[in-house]
């Protein structure tokens with residue numbers, strides 16, 4: 001069997017199993033199994049595979065058929081054009097979360113006087129997981145320094161390695177803690193993508209999510225808003241007077257979070273939509289700013 005025939009066969013099996021992107025997954029997985037990049041996959045498409053090659057492809061296709069996400073099989077995920085290693089304790093970064101990165105950069109462009117992206121900003125990323133939001137931001141902000149907070153020490157080990165691998169390790173610190181509790185105040189930017197799925201909805205998650213993303217990254221309590229309440233309760237202390245809090249949230253949660261923020265005396269700013277046009281990110285400031 002040639003490489004292209006093996007990819008075709010894998011694609012058919014993935015499609016029959018109801019995998020959403022069978023063509024893409026089959027290509028990526030076969031390339032991963034054989035150690036070939038995209039160009040080599042094209043150049044080698046007529047290569048005859050031996051039994052060992054076929055066994056390696058079979059092993060990764062079997063994992064995908066068992067609903068393991070491609071990123072988990074590869075052990076990494078691209079986000080903001082950067083590679084992020086994953087571990088069992090890190091959420092796999094989602095493309096929608098790039099909305100939070102873009103919105104944070106837009107806020108910095110609009111609100112930070114005297115230097116904007118070149119200013120020595122102090123950033124906190126709450127629930128940093130793989131570190132994707134913090135590392136993506138620091139890759140765009142050459143003089144900024146960032147703290148990643150997570151309740152999971154194993155996740156922070158992955159985040160620290162990702163910061164180093166992406167060239168921003170020296171401008172980061174990582175802290176095990178409960179949201180802002182362990183932080184000093186005065187951050188220019190606080191960004192967070194907290195767990196926001198209501199507890200009862202977690203049972204209905206796809207196997208890809210339920211079995212491979214950590215539950216501490218998903219379960220947001222009875223109404224999905226526990227983390228927002230905790231973060232907002234301390235925003236007045238943790239944010240600099242002219243700072244901005246950039247929150248990612250789940251479908252339909254915008255108004256409830258805006259109400260919680262107003263109850264805390266915060267000013268509710270722009271709402272941004274994700275790649276699917278769904279409200280995804282809210283910007284909050286201290287109203288005295």
Ligand SMILES: C[S@@+](CC[C@H](N)C(=O)[O-])C[C@H]1O[C@@H](n2cnc3c(N)ncnc32)[C@H](O)[C@@H]1O
Nearest residue numbers: 093127128129150151178179193194195216217
């Ligand atoms: C939805 S994930 C986001 C991960 C990453 N920031 C991203 O956008 O892909 C939420 C993260 O919050 C962390 N977390 C959950 N409860 C926490 C708490 N009380 N304090 C700090 N982090 C917490 C989880 O461990 C998880 O890494």
